[in-house]
Amino acid sequence: MKKNTIKLLLAEDEPALGQIVKESLESRDFEVFLCENGEEAWRIYQKVQPEILVLDVMMPKKDGFTLAQEIRQENATIPIIFLTAKSQVKDVVEGFQHGGNDYLKKPFSMEELIVRIHALLDRIHVKQDETQIPIGKYIFNHTQQQLIWEATPMQLTHRESELLFYLSKKRNAILDRTFILKKLWGDDDFFNARSMDVFITKLRKKLKNDPEIQIVNVRGFGYKLIC
Structure with missing residues (x-):
């Protein structure tokens, strides 16, 4: 194929x-x-x-x-x-x-x-493909890999940016764990799953200024960006 x-x-x-x-x-x-x-x-x-x-x-x-x-x-x-x-x-x-x-x-x-x-x-x-993606009170610039809070940009790594992009595409719905692991890590094994959990934690910290935003772990299924 x-x-x-x-x-x-x-x-x-x-x-x-x-x-x-x-x-x-x-x-x-x-x-x-x-x-x-x-x-x-x-x-x-x-x-x-x-x-x-x-x-x-x-x-x-x-x-x-x-x-x-x-x-x-x-x-x-x-x-x-x-x-x-x-x-x-x-x-x-x-x-x-x-x-x-x-x-x-x-x-x-x-x-x-x-x-x-x-x-x-x-x-x-x-x-x-729109460059400016609103996430709560943040603006996410996927192209430049930046998360902007009150006109102040925070630089994201490539993987942080891609993970946030897919979460934002499915906001308020479940992003399937297996799908995103295979998409960004290439495999859904245990070690990659632990690595993704670390990246989710990093994104939560970077989004903490807006209390209306949550990244929820839906056990057994994946993650949900709520905003």
Whole structure:
């Protein structure tokens, strides 16, 4: 698999359609995780941390709207596209109310789906690349690796900066421990986990001027930046 592939979770209970969409996306440098029901999709989402979700609405075990709602409780920014045979205005409105970013009616063309996927990814990447990120009363400059308090900058190390960046992307939601260890340390073994705990302590000290900010250890799952 190429390094620049985009992880995409596809939940579709029609096996033939799901396979066609999967193969079409894989031919365009997506790494596709295909699921046939909402419960399976939830498990795979937790495991692989995809970058975008394409969810059928009418699925067995757990429908797409319910799945999207649960995912939104953990991740407020991941792009979600709903696929559905329903097209009435109330259905579209319900989709957006449950956390969807886009809504595509079946049958659809693969080209239209791909255009919509890239449009959502481009939008989220622009937001992620913003230089000045507010964290409580602080300003975090990811590019310059600085945490600014009342116009006074504190220099961060590269790893402190990257860790804070990922915490800020998932603020008020859990940053998965295994995901961030593999992302920044390359492995989730015991020694790297202890090293990450040290970096979390350093960040807490640097954020202590604002009492509204907390980095909470959610035992067994990861960390949560609350602000």
